[in-house]
Amino acid sequence: MISKKTEALDAVAIRFAGDSGDGMQITGDQFTGTTALVGNDLATFPDFPAEIRAPAGSLFGVSGFQINFSSREVYTPGDRPDVLVAMNPAALRTNLPDLKPGGILILNTEQFNEKNLERAGYQTDPQADGSLSSFRVYPVDITGMTLKAISDIGLNQRAAVRSKNFFALGLVYWMFNRPIEHTLEWIQKKFAPELAAANERALKAGYHYGETAEIFTHNYTVEQAPITPGRYRRISGNEALGLGLLAAAELSGLELFLGSYPITPASDVLHFLSQQKHLGVKTFQAEDEIAAVAAALGAAYAGGLGVTTTSGPGMALKAEAINLALMLELPLIICDIQRAGPSTGLPTKTEQADLLQVMFGRNGESPLVVLAAKSPGDCFWTAIEAVRIAVRQMVPVIILTDGYLANGAEPWPIPQMSEIPRIPVQFRTDPEGFKPYLRDEMLSRPWAVPGTPGLEHRIGGLEKQHETGNISYDPQNHEFMVKLRAEKVRKVADLLPPTVVDGDAEGDMLVIGWGCSDGAIKSAVAGMRARGHRIGHVQLRHLNPFPNDLGDILGRFRKVLVPELNMGQLAMLLRARYVIDVHSFTKVQGKPFQEIEIRDAIGAQLEAN
C-alpha cells in the first residue's frame, strides 16, 4: 500500500450533485451521519428538484446536497463548496459556478458522453477544453469501477449502476479520513442482502481507490469541534417540529391530533407523527387542506392538542378555518413550512414570504400569535413554546419554518424532558358561574370541553356578546370584542423573557433577522465585528406580538438592517410599528442566504449615509 500524507483542515464544505435518481440525498445524509459521529460541528443543505425522477441527464433534474463541517462552530452549510462531486455533466454545469476557485472537482467520467454533454448544453467536453483549469480536477470512472467491483454479485446492469453513489461516498470518506463503519451498518439494515452486498462492495471500492490510486497524493482531516459536552443526535427541522409537538403533548397531558394534507415540504411531519401512534397520537390525512385544519380545530374543541401542518398554498386555503379558531378562542397550532411562492412557485425551494400572509391573510381584524424557528433543532423548542402560548391564551398560534430548516440537519444536544417545565392546562369543570367567554387576568377564556356535565354551551363564528358568548350584533360590543381579541394577543408579549441581542448591545448597526437566516447573519456579524464594527444581532422568534423591549433595542443602534428571503416583509412591519428607517436586504432565489451576501450588505449599509 502506498502511504500518503494527511493534511489538517479547519473547515470543509462538500457538495454532492447528480441526477435526482442518483441517490445524492442518501450520500449526503450518510456523510453527515458519519461526520457527526466523528465529532465535527456541521450544517447541511439538501437541494432537490420538485420532479421525482426528472429525465436522466437534464439540467432541471439535478439534485444536490451540501455539508459544511469544521473543527470550529458551524452556523451555515457554507457559502461555496471546497469540493464538488459531479455525477454527470448537468450536475457539473449547474453547480460549478458555486465551487471555490482552486476547489476540488471529482467527475464521474463515464457520464461525460456526447449525449449527456449535449443535454447539459455543453458544446465541447469541459474536461478537455480548458474551462476547468482553475480547479483541481479528478476524473474518476465511478460507474465503470462500481460495475467492475460488483460484477460477480449478479445484479442486472440497471440495478448495478445504482450502487455508484456508494463508490463516490467511499472515495470522499477516504479523502476526508472518515470511518466507513457507520455506513456499512446502515447498508446492512436498509437493503435486501444482494443490494446490501453490492453497496458495501462499492463503498469499499471507492475508499480503496482513493487510498491506492496514483491520482490522489494526500487526504485531509478535520479535527473534532469544541462542542458543548453532552449527548447529541442529528436532527432535521421537520423531525424536530414533530418531536416538539409530541413533547408539548406530553408536557401538557393533552392528546395530540394532527390534521394534515400532503404538501411539500411539510409532509415529513405527517409521516413522522403517523409513526408515533404508541404515544397516543392520532393523525388524520384529510381530503384537503381545509378539512385538515377543520378537523384539528374540532379536536381542539374536544379538548385535544389540535395541530395542522402545511406550506404556503395550504395556508391560503386554511385562512377561513383559522379565523374561526380565533373567533372561538381555541388553542390551535398551525405550522407553515414555507416554500417559494407565489402560487405553486418552487415547491422544493425555500423562502420566507408567507409572513404577511399569516399576519394579514384573513378577513376582518384577525390578530394571532406568530412564532418563527431559527434552526432545525430550534423547531423543537418553538413547537413547545407555541403550545404553551396557545393553551395559556386560548388562541391559535402559527409556527413559521421553511424548506431549508425542514430538510437541513444539524447536530443537536438531546433535551431532557424532565428538565422542561410542564405546560399547565386546566379544563373548566365547575358549572357554578360558568360563562363561555368569561375572562381571566390575561383575557383568556375557559376551555370547557364536551362531556363535562353542566357546561353545555354554544360557540360559533358570529360575533358574540362579551362574557356570555351569545350572538350579538351590538355595534359597541363588536368594537369592544375586536379590541379585546387584539389585546389578548398583545398580552403574550408580557409573558416573554428579555430579547437576546448577540454581539454589541448598542452601536453602529442592528441586524434583525427571523427564521433560517440565523446562521448566515451570526457568521456575518461575527466577521464584521472582528473588523471593528459595533454590531448587534437579534433573531426574532416572536413576530406577533413583537417583544415589549424591541423598540428600545432598535433605538440603541445608528442603523437597522433586515435581511429576509422575501421582498421586505418584516422590514415593513418594523417600519409600521416603530416608525423608524430600517434597511431591507432581500433575496428571493429559492436559496438561503450566504454569509458573504449579508456581510457585504452590512458593509454597504455602514458606508452609506
Added chain:
Amino acid sequence: MSLYPNLPPTDASALQRKDFQTNQDVRWCPGCGDYSILAQIQRTMPELGIPKENYVFISGIGCSSRFPYYMDTFGMHTIHGRAPAIATGVKTLRPDLQVWVVTGDGDAMSIGGNHFIHTLRRNVDLKILMFNNRIYGLTKGQYSPTSEQGKKTKSTPMGSVDYPFNPISLALAAEATFVARSVDVDAKHLQEMITRMARHKGTAFLEIYQNCNIFNDGAFDYLTDRKTKVEHELKLEHGKPVRFGPGGAKGIALNNRLEPIVVDVAEHGEDRLLVHDETNQSLAFLLSRLVHPDFPTPLGVFHMRERPSYDQLVQAQVDEAKKRSPVGSVQALLDAGETWTVR
C-alpha cells in the same frame, strides 16, 4: 394519561324535551319547516339514553345551521360547508361523544361537497341531518345544487341550466352505511328516523325535505298535502314489497331492462314487486332513482350496513401500537437512533 374531566355522567333516564331547549329566541321565519325538525330532535334526544353532556351539535352556514343555538347541548356553529370535517376531528379525538352534524343542501352539497363525500367514505360515526329545501334561504333565494333544472331565482332569471344532485344517490355512491329520507312535517316518521340514526354505528345520513315558505314555498306540497300525499308517498319498509298509493294499490317492479316501473298490484300480482332490503346497496341505489313526478317519493331507510367506523379504527390502531410498545415516552424517542457523546 388523559386530562379530560372524566366526571361521572349525568342520569340520562330523567331527561325531558325541555332539557334540550335553550333560552335563545329562535330566529327562523315563522312557518319555516325547521321548527318541526327542531321539535322532533328535542323530543327524540331524551329517549336515546345518552347523557346530555355527551351530545355535540355541529353545523355549517345557512338557515339550518343556526340549529345548535337552539339545542341546550354542546354545540358549534362553524363555517360554510366544513361541519363534517370539524365533527370528524371531534369524534376521532373523542369516540365517547355523540356527534351530530346539521347542514343544508347548499352547505353539504355545494361548498361542502368534498367533506360530505369523504366523511361518508370513511364512515366516521357522525349523524348528518341535511335539511333540503332546494334553495338558498339565508342569502335570500338563489338556486341550490338540489334545485330542479329551469328554476327561476334571483340568480337565474331565465331559469337554472344546472342539473341537480340526487343526495340519496350521492350518499350511496360515496359508500354511506346509513342513508334515509324523511320530511319536516311527518313528526312520527322523523322521530323514527332520528332514533335509527342515533343507534347506527358509522355515518348516518338523513335527507329531510324541508319547506322554505319564503323562497321556495310548496316545494314538497305534493308529498305533504293531505290530498296528494297518498299518491306520491312511498314508505320503505325492510322486508316488505315496495307498494304505495291508496290502499297500496301500486308497486315498483323492474322491466326487462332492469329499470324501475310503476305497476298495478292487482293486475300484476305482489310477486312481481321489488321487496325492500335495507342491506342491499344496489337495490337502495335503484330506489334512490325514483324521482317525482314520474315516480312516488320513497321515505325511510334506503340502506343500512355494518362496517367499523373511522374513529373506531383509528382508536384501535392507537391501542394496538400502545400494546406493542408499552413504555412509550417522548424521551425514548429523543434518545432513539444514532447518538454520540461529546466529553
